Amino acid sequence: MDSGVVVSSSSPPSHEGIRKARAAIRLLLVLVVFGGCVLLYVMMPTNTYKQIWQPRIRAKTNSSTYFGSQGASLLVFTFPIMFIALMGCVYLHLGKKMNDYTISCSDGKTKRLSVWKQPMLVKGPLGIVSGIELTFFIMFIALLIWSFSTYLTNGFQKITPQSAAKSHEKVWEVKLESASLRLGLVGNICLALLFFPVARGSSILPLFGLTSEASIKYHIWLGHIAMVLFTAHGIGYIIYWAVTDQISEMIKWAKNDVSNIAGEIALLSGLAMWVTTIPRIRRKMFELFFYTHYLYILFMVFYIFHVGVSYAGLMLPGFFLFVVDRYLRFLQSGKRAPLVSARFLPDESFELNFAKSPALKYNPTSVLFINVPSISKLQWHPFTVTSNSNLETDKISVVIKGEGSWTRKLYQVLSSPSTSDRIEAAVEGPYGPAATHFLRHDSLVLVSGGSGITPFISIIRELIFMSTAYQCKLPKVTLICAFKHSSDLTMLDLILPMSSTTPYDMSNLQIQIEAYVTRDTQPKEDSMNLRAIWFKPLENDEPVSAILGANQWLWLGLIIASSFMMFLILIGIITRYYIYPIDHNSNKIFSFPLRALLNMLAICISIAATASAVVLWNKRSNAKELKQVQHMEASSPSRGSEVYNTERELESLPQQSLLQATNVHYGQRPDLKRILLECKGSNIGVLASGPKKMRHEVATFCSSDLAENMHFESISFSW
Structure with a gap:
């Protein structure tokens, strides 16, 4: 049979239009939007971004009385990823619609990228790694090295004996503080990607041909790298405070600046999770590993308190989509499966x-x-x-x-x-x-x-x-x-x-x-x-059923779009009528932790409200199926504990x-x-x-x- 022959039990209409639409969506998302996000991460450490791009973006967004200082991060870091997630739902719905009618049987004569999908590494800390995975892993490590080296180069250029003398510090001490800060900035890149592989119902992973179970190893890789960088970030600052007689900074909870003690609580939570991922501990004490991983809630809350809500926009889209997925799982698990x-x-x-x-x-x-x-x-x-x-x-x-x-x-x-x-x-x-x-x-x-x-x-x-x-x-x-x-x-x-x-x-x-x-x-x-x-x-x-029904991808897209819009509306109202009258976008009066807390509450309320409404709406159709299954079970013979x-x-x-x-x-x-x-x-x-x-x-x-x-x-x- 020729490659790409489509066979169907009925006579479906042509799906050529759907195929072209899916190809166009994938091309737009993967090459254009995702490629633009990668370019943004490459440019972030450079003076071009800091001195030209960022000031222009902030001039247009930070003057807003509805979003204030976090407007720039929402526009630059959050909107593109949410757009990918939303269009990914459309892409998957079209694919599901096609699969409902057609089955493609290929003889495999034309195989794209088959060589790159073959194992390149077999034994080692990364496990079995294909050529594509190894290529992207090397590119990611190169991005981290590029970011750290560029941050250091640009930062060290401003450090001179004269500038160090003004703060009564030595040059190496100022450089240590600068390097420690940059380690944290690079670690944030890992954190921004950390939650994508563990969103089980993700609409983004299938765009790249991935599943959540097969992507767990990426979560592990990112977690290890992030914890190495964050640990070095924390240790560097502790050494810096110790040698400059500022050890009291460890218990500082600033109202309008970075909160050090919040960062330390987040780091300790991360270290507890990291230690239990050691293979021997995970295998022999799985319950300890499993329960300790719930500390991710503590980690994320105090991380946002630590860096502030504006900079947390870097990791917001991945974490937002994970919370959507996690809440839907919570709703599904609330029902008992027969x-x-x-x-x-x-x-x-x-x-x-x-x-x-x-x-x-x-x-x-x-x-x-x-x-x-x-x-x-x-x-x-x-x-x-x-x-x-x-x-x-x-x-x-x-x-x-x-x-x-x-x-x-x-x-x-x-x-x-x-x-x-x-x-x-x-x-x-x-x-x-x-x-x-x-x-x-x-x-x-x-x-x-x-x-x-x-x-x-x-x-x-x-x-x-x-x-x-x-x-x-x-x-x-x-x-x-x-x-x-x-x-x-x-x-x-x-x-x-x-x-x-x-x-x-x-x-x-x-x-x-x-x-x-x-x-x-x-x-x-x-x-x-x-x-x-x-x-x-x-x-x-109640029989096991899809939490969002047969059109689950369309409903998921609706939840993502509506919850994010509701979040923006809530934050806009809070900022315009509560924060702005006090702060006037100066970022020097209103409490950083309180602003972060209000944002986290807005995220939780938006996701819970929209997801619950969609699930309740779908429960009506599931109720009809429940009656059918119950009738079938009641009429089945030999039902009992025999x-x-x-x-x-x-x-x-x-x-x-x-x-x-x-x-x-x-x-x-x-x-x-x-x-x-x-x-x-x-x-x-x-x-x-x-x-x-x-x-x-x-x-x-x-x-x-x-x-x-x-x-x-x-x-x-x-x-």
Whole structure:
């Protein structure tokens, strides 16, 4: 089939106009607006910006009686990013509208930037890094070095023995104070970008082909760099105050200037978060890491008190969009998700099935965050969604491996005979890619270890659905999975859904499964059965649904635009009728901390009011779907807390096909290099999920000259 052929089950109108509109929006946002923002950051340390650009901007904005001194930062730093976020919502809505009717099947002959997407670094502190990621990382580090060196050069030019003598200080002491200040300014660049990767429902990340889960590593990189710079900034000032006999400055809370003690509180909060991110602490004491990260609230509040609301405009857009996302997650998590059933595997793994709205759609490799209040009211854990929204329209499923303390407790609660007929749980999500990209390959090689098979279950189920619903060429699939024990092979039974609301046919899907059991030399048939338990639904149960409904991107755009406009109106009113009569834009009378507090309250009120109104509006349509789901559950047989064993259904044709396509190798590990070398094809997608060592091994081979036809992607959901 030719590249870009579009196949549809109906006869949709031409989407060429939508494609062109999306291309124009992306070109405008990425090249023009984003490029302009990058240029602004490059010019900020220069004398051209300070002496020419900034005075002109401030002359036009700071004279305003509605925004005062923060008008310049709102115009220069906030408006462009909010515009990108708003237009990103339009871009994603158009893409979702297109995906509702069309499916593109590509033979992969034309691959743009395929070389740059290959792994360039595999082992090291950055993990697996592609050529594109490495290029942008080097460019970002170059920006930080350029900013710091330019700040220092321009600052040191003004420091002379005569100027130092006037302040009764030595030249090196003045330079130390100047360098410490510049370290903080450069750290603010990292802080301005820090919150974009952790906004799970972001409309900006998909513009760059990113998801929130895949972007967590960028958040980690930015966090490390920011804390190094802020720590050096704080230590530099402490040394400066100590050698110049100004140690009392440490407890200074200025009314109309930088508040030192607020900066120290923010730095201590950041250091507490930073220490708990050490891999050994994070893995062994995850709860400490998780709870300590709530200090970001304290960090941001005192950071704004420290620098003032005008300079905080540099990081306002990223933090504003994060707060929007965080509040929507809060509203979604306030509802209890009905747990319909659970399937238990012999290796203490289990599958949870939640009732969901039929209108909720998601792509493979999406992630669902789950909270069980009876175990921990604050802890949320991410799990890969294994169900397919097209095959299973009434439920959403995740598979959990009983490895950590939280998952073991959940397994014990579910499997305990004393468990009641229901388990209270809350969910956030699902969050995932805006589109599926694995269809662009001729063949797929899926390499997994242990519970790393879960994202591949979702991919295979998507291919099963497409092989049934659409007559288009699908990639050939080779699944290579490694398990420790033979009982772990029951994970393969989860590839096919326990019950499907849509009939499916696997005859058009070419799939081969090579399963390796590393520690057992022969099967143990007595532990190969699955056990399932059903829970009784309640009348007030609400199925898992998109918090903003089917047109979620349009509603998100409305929330972003209306909340930001409401924020501007509130700040304009406060400034014009409360601050300006006292201060008259002099910035010398009205309290800096009070102005910052009023701005933070305006942000919270604006976001809470607009987001709550939109969610309540969408709740009306969700109520109709709730009645349909309740009627369906009430009429379903075997609903209760009955426990039963299910043998492998050998009479099932799909199950037979899956068993025939499966080869099990006992007592050995997969020779990944040999297996990958034997893969033939001009365009092979290689996806790896599981232990870090295994992913590194696959990435190393795919980055070599032996794998020019292979396109690697690492799937990792570790925090």
